[in-house]
Amino acid sequence: MYNYIEHGKGATAVSTHQEDPEKYAEFMERIEAGEKIEADDWMPDEYRQTLIKLISMHGISEIMGALPEKEWVPKAPSLKRKLGIMAKVQDEMGHGQLLLRVAEDLMAPYGKDREDIMQDLLRGDLKFHNVFHMATKSWADAGLIGWLVDGAAIITQTNMLDASYGPYQRALQRICAEEVFHAQHGEAIIMALAEGTEEQKAMLQDALNRWWPALLMFFGPPTAETTGSSKQEATIKYRIRKSTNEGLRQAYLDKYLPRIFSLGLTVPDETIHYDEEKKKWIYQQPDWNEFKQIISNNGPRSQARLRLRKIAHENSAWVREALATPVVTA
Amino acid sequence: MSLVETAEQAKQDAAYKEALVEVLYQLADDDFIISYRGSEWLGLAPHIEEDVAFSSITQNTMGHAMLFYQLLEELGEGDADALAHERISNERRNGTYFEIKNGSGTYLEEPQYDWALAVVRNYLYEAFKKVKLEEALKSSYAPLRNTADKVLMEQPYHLGHWKTWITQLQDSSQEAKERIQSRLDEAWKQIGDAFELGPKADDILAKEILSSSETLKQRWLDSVKETLTYVPNGDLASELGNGRAKEHTDQLDQALATLSEVYNSDREAVW
Amino acid sequence: MAENEKKATFYKTYEVFSRKNDKSHAQHQFSLLAPNEEIALAMAQENFMRREDVIDVWVVARDNIRKMTSEERKQWTKRLDNKDYRNTKGYGYLRKKWREKEQEMLDEKEILSWKEVARK
Ligand SMILES: [Fe+2]
Ligand SMILES: [Fe+2]
Numbered sequence: 174m175y176n177y178i179e180h181g182k183g184a185t186a187v188s189t190h191q192e193d194p195e196k197y198a199e200f201m202e203r204i205e206a207g208e209k210i211e212a213d214d215w216m217p218d219e220y221r222q223t224l225i226k227l228i229s230m231h232g233i234s235e236i237m238g239a240l241p242e243k244e245w246v247p248k249a250p251s252l253k254r255k256l257g258i259m260a261k262v263q264d265e266m267g268h269g270q271l272l273l274r275v276a277e278d279l280m281a282p283y284g285k286d287r288e289d290i291m292q293d294l295l296r297g298d299l300k301f302h303n304v305f306h307m308a309t310k311s312w313a314d315a316g317l318i319g320w321l322v323d324g325a326a327i328i329t330q331t332n333m334l335d336a337s338y339g340p341y342q343r344a345l346q347r348i349c350a351e352e353v354f355h356a357q358h359g360e361a362i363i364m365a366l367a368e369g370t371e372e373q374k375a376m377l378q379d380a381l382n383r384w385w386p387a388l389l390m391f392f393g394p395p396t397a398e399t400t401g402s403s404k405q406e407a408t409i410k411y412r413i414r415k416s417t418n419e420g421l422r423q424a425y426l427d428k429y430l431p432r433i434f435s436l437g438l439t440v441p442d443e444t445i446h447y448d449e450e451k452k453k454w455i456y457q458q459p460d461w462n463e464f465k466q467i468i469s470n471n472g473p474r475s476q477a478r479l480r481l482r483k484i485a486h487e488n489s490a491w492v493r494e495a496l497a498t499p500v501v502t503a
Numbered sequence: 504m505s506l507v508e509t510a511e512q513a514k515q516d517a518a519y520k521e522a523l524v525e526v527l528y529q530l531a532d533d534d535f536i537i538s539y540r541g542s543e544w545l546g547l548a549p550h551i552e553e554d555v556a557f558s559s560i561t562q563n564t565m566g567h568a569m570l571f572y573q574l575l576e577e578l579g580e581g582d583a584d585a586l587a588h589e590r591i592s593n594e595r596r597n598g599t600y601f602e603i604k605n606g607s608g609t610y611l612e613e614p615q616y617d618w619a620l621a622v623v624r625n626y627l628y629e630a631f632k633k634v635k636l637e638e639a640l641k642s643s644y645a646p647l648r649n650t651a652d653k654v655l656m657e658q659p660y661h662l663g664h665w666k667t668w669i670t671q672l673q674d675s676s677q678e679a680k681e682r683i684q685s686r687l688d689e690a691w692k693q694i695g696d697a698f699e700l701g702p703k704a705d706d707i708l709a710k711e712i713l714s715s716s717e718t719l720k721q722r723w724l725d726s727v728k729e730t731l732t733y734v735p736n737g738d739l740a741s742e743l744g745n746g747r748a749k750e751h752t753d754q755l756d757q758a759l760a761t762l763s764e765v766y767n768s769d770r771e772a773v774w
Numbered sequence: 775m776a777e778n779e780k781k782a783t784f785y786k787t788y789e790v791f792s793r794k795n796d797k798s799h800a801q802h803q804f805s806l807l808a809p810n811e812e813i814a815l816a817m818a819q820e821n822f823m824r825r826e827d828v829i830d831v832w833v834v835a836r837d838n839i840r841k842m843t844s845e846e847r848k849q850w851t852k853r854l855d856n857k858d859y860r861n862t863k864g865y866g867y868l869r870k871k872w873r874e875k876e877q878e879m880l881d882e883k884e885i886l887s888w889k890e891v892a893r894k
Contacts, residue, residue, distance in 0.1 A: 214844045239546045244611060247542045250765040250774035251584045252569050255542070256562055262545055263558035263824075270551045270821060274787075274805050287551075287785045287807055312765045312774070347804075351825075362774075370772050481547065481614065488606075489549030489618050493784035495672055495679035496809035500783050500837075550784070552806045552817040559820035660819070667816040 192218060204412045209339035212278045223407045224338055225279050232272030233294050234302035238322075239265040240478045241305055245315035254362070261319060261358050264351045271344040278340065295483050297470050304387050306472025313366055313373075313380035319359020321384065321429065325391040327352045328425045329414075337412040367436040374437075381433070382441045386459040387467075392422040394461050426454040504643045504711040510577035513644060522706035523644055524578055525596065526713050529701065529747060530635070531571030532597035535587055536755070537628055538565040539762055540601070543610035549618050560625075560661045567654045574646055588763040589770070592751040595759075598697030599743035600690060601628060602755040609757075619682035620689075622672060626665035627690055627727065631697060633662055634722045638714040647712070666730055673732050680733075688735045695739040698723070701747035787836040788814040790821070792828050800832055811835065 196215050203210065210216055239262050246262055249255040277286055293299035304322050309315065330349055336342040366377040393405075395418055408414045416424070433440060445456045466472065470479065507513050513520050541561030548554035572583035580586060601624070606616040636658070639651035672679045698720040700707050707713050720739065728734055744750030765774065785807040791800040803822040808814035814833040823831070842850065858864030862882060869879040878884070 211844065211847070236546075236551065243546045245765075246545055247539060247610065247761050248764045250588075252565065252572075252587055254774060255762075256565055259542055259545065259558060259562050259565070263555055263562070266546060266551060266558070267555045267821060267824075270555060270806065271804060273551065274807070277807075278805075286783070344804075365773050369774075370769065372769065373772060477612075484614060485547040485549075485616075488615060491676070491678050491682065492549040492618050492672070493809075495675035496813065497782040497784045498786065498809050500781060500786055550807070552808065552821055553813075556817040556820040559824060664816050667812050671810070671812065 204337040207335075208337075209342065210337055211339050219407065220411050221279055223411060223413070224341065225276055227408060227413065228272055228279065228341055229276040229290055229293075230300055230302070232269050232276055233290065233299055234305060235265050235269035235272060237294075237301040237478055237482070238305040239269070240481055241307065241309045241474070242315055242318050244309050245312060248312070249315070250312060257358050257361070258315060258319075261355055264355065268348050268351070271347060272341075275338075275340045275344050291482075291486055295479065295486065297479075300468050300470070303390050303464060303467045303472070304384075305478065306467045306470070306475045307384070307387050308473045310383070311376050311380060312362075313376040314384070316359055316362030316366060317377070317380045317384055319355055320363045321359070321381075321388055322391070323352060323355040323359055324429055325388060325425055327356060328421050328428070329392065332416050332421060333414045335412075336414065341413070363436070367438070378438055381438055385441050386463075389422065389456065389459045390461075390464045390467075392425065393418040394464070395419040395422075423453050426456070430454070504709075506645050507643055508645045510574075510579075510646065513578060518706055519710050519712075520578060522703040522710055523647075523712050524575060524580060525701045525703045525747075526639075526642075526707055527571050527575050527578075527647070528596040529598075530639075531568050531575065531586070532595050532746075533601055533628075533632070533697070534564050534568035534571065536595075536597045536758065537601045537625070538562075538568060539758055540605055541625075543605055543614070544616060544621060547610070547614055547616055556664065557621075560664060563657055563661065567658075570650050570654065574650060577646070584766070588766040590759075592755045592759060593749045595746070595751060595755065596701060596749060597746050597751075597755075598694065599741065599746040599751060599755075600624065600693040600697060602746070602751060602758060603693070603743070604754050604757075609761075617682070617686070619672070619679075619686045622665060622668045623683060623686040623690055626662075626669045626730075627694060629658065629662040629665050630726050630730075631694075631719075631723050633658060634719055634726065635713075638719065638722075641711075642713060643711040670730060684733050684735075687731065687733060691735040691737065692740045692742045695741035696743075696745040696747055696750075698739070699741075699745060699747040784809045786810070786814075788818075788833045789836055789839060790814075790818045791832040791834070792819070792823055793830040794827050795829060800830070805836065808833075 193215075197217055200210075200215065200217060200220075210220075242258065242262050242265070246255070246258050249258045273287060273290060276290065280286070280289070290299065294301070304318075304325075309318070327349065330345055330352065334342065334345055334349060336345065363377065366373040405417055409417070430440070430445075442457045445454065447453070448455050467475070470476065507516075507519065513523055538561050541557065541564065544554075545558055545561070546554060548557055568587070569583055572586045575581070575586055576583050581589075605620060606614065608614045608616075633655070636651040636655050639647050640655075642648050642651070669683065673683045674680065698716050700713065700716050704716065708715055743752050786809060787805050788808055788811065789805050790803045792803055793800050803818075806814060806817060806821055808817060811833050815831065818831050818833050819828060869881075872879050
């Protein structure tokens with residue numbers, strides 16, 4: 174999920190039905206009736222802050238998420254794969270663009286823009302998603318990301334397709350339409366490996382073994398106590414998403430585990446099974462302390478990836494300076 | 504020279520075919536390597552929106568390389584993937600200027616990439632490609648005419664895109680101006696071989712497969728002079744070697760090692 | 775920030791519109807950041823219309839769009855449901871009348887089909 178991480182040292186919401194009880198009640202009525210909120214509509218501060226945290230983290234995760242897959246773009250093993258993965262990674266940059274635009278419009282009243290987002294990221298104040306801190310070690314990782322990381326992203330993103338915030342919800346419609354291509358792009362790579370040589374099969378199993386804990390972590394801790402910063406409640410209360418972290422993880426396991434097994438693959442968890450009575454998957458919890466470390470930019474590739482963004486940003490500062498034009502701000 | 508309609512027909516005249524494949528390799532290898540350099544930029548452009556737009560151009564360009572490799576495939580040169588991935592640097596015919604790195608470092612580590620190089624090189628390349636493809640519309644080889652015609656359909660967006668960037672940067676801040684100018688000076692010293700037709704130049708002309716090197720160069724100069732507010736003095740040189748004669752820098756070797764790393768790990772496997 | 779304070783920025787907001795084909799109207803796509811309209815236009819198509827047909831693209835600086843405010847949207851876009859006289863709905867009874875006179879009603883479908891007839 175893209176919403177369980179503290180944004181950093183930014184101002185935290187003053188909690189607020191006190192700020193204007195009448196407007197607050199009207200606002201809640203609107204979203205409960207399924208109306209969409211637009212950028213210039215009145216909204217409670219807590220709502221704005223929740224959205225900014227959620228969407229800027231979602232957006233920057235798309236941008237940072239392009240980097241691990243991009244490692245395999247020039248190396249893709251055929252012309253067709255080179256084109257497919259380029260288009261896929263391009264889409265992820267595009268998702269970042271859509272989402273950052275939405276976040277930027279929300280931040281505008283605070284006088285913040287794209288540059289502030291980049292600086293927040295580089296300073297470590299704006300976190301990005303746990304999976305994008307991980308190393309990619311083989312071509313199978315590139316396929317696995319498209320199949321299972323995007324699969325997880327599809328589960329969380331489709332859960333927000335009816336989000337109460339209009340601009341976010343509209344961005345998500347575009348994003349989810351493209352995710353269908355991402356899923357199939359990933360499946361195509363995986364299928365070729367799963368039906369390929371012994372080495373290819375081994376490469377695929379190895380990738381899955383390495384990625385499994387990160388995939389479970391993707392949806393965030395089941396409860397706030399686990400890491401102490403779950404934002405589940407606010408996003409559900411404000412009708413941004415529908416399900417809890419654990420609910421989404423279960424839906425993911427429902428959809429993907431049978432497919433994983435059907436390819437002759439295993440997951441590195443001997444205890445995993447479906448409990449017919451409880452109607453849910455029982456699985457070994459990933460190490461949530463490690464999760465906290467990872468999202469605090471202490472993951473295997475956190476600093477290296479931030480370094481790439483920093484270089485890219487700094488090396489082209491002259492371009493942005495050269496073309497900067499005066500604007501009149503209200 | 505009468506029109507050669509098919510690959511089968513071309514293959515019946517050994518000298519014709521040999522000259523023809525030289526031209527096709529040049530077109531394919533140029534697009535392929537410039538697209539490879541573009542793919543290294545992915546995620547690292549100065550601006551997110553530009554990253555997305557640039558990548559479309561990179562993809563289109565690789566698509567163009569594929570079309571030319573397919574023409575070679577029809578002529579019995581091997582399959583497109585093998586042509587793209589298996590040939591070592593002294594089998595390649597791309598212009599040397601198009602193969603040099605985007606900056607120091609690699610795309611994986613410390614990519615000190617220079618947007619001025621990206622803008623100058625891509626602009627000069629697209630202007631060159633337009634001229635060469637327009638000349639190819641007159642080729643005696645019909646499949647080349649057809650492919651040139653197709654590629655020229657989507658190429659104007661590429662040229663327009665880079666023209667916008669260079670037009671804006673060349674007259675903006677002092678720093679931008681200097682960066683663009685010094686990359687133009689560099690280009691003038693390195694782009695010369697791009698206009699060559701290689702060892703089969705005489706046959707290429709005699710058999711009317713493509714126009715002369717001088718025509719290409721003059722038309723290109725005329726077109727870029729309309730856009731550039733600074734044009735370096737002196738003739739174009741080929742300081743990095745003659746790529747059309749398969750001479751290359753070790754920067755091409757590095758690129759080939761990367762782009763075929765997975766492919767070469769098992770050439771028989773289906774990926 | 776002070777009223778009308780000037781600052782230089784690369785990040786100006788442009789709204790992007792496009793038309794899919796000759797028959798479609800320009801449709802709003804999304805917004806992007808660019809330093810000026812030339813760069814905005816150079817990027818717009820591939821940011822939002824990579825997978826759809828496009829025959830025209832417009833970019834408009836957001837500052838140049840006067841759109842309804844939140845209040846105006848709430849207040850100006852509501853209408854009473856009593857405008858049948860503007861639509862064919864208010865004239866449905868004619869169908870029966872014409873039938874009595876053994877004529878068919880000239881409805882929307884019929885009238886718009888005349889473009890084929892006119893050509894003959
Ligand atoms: Fe995405
Ligand atoms: Fe995706």
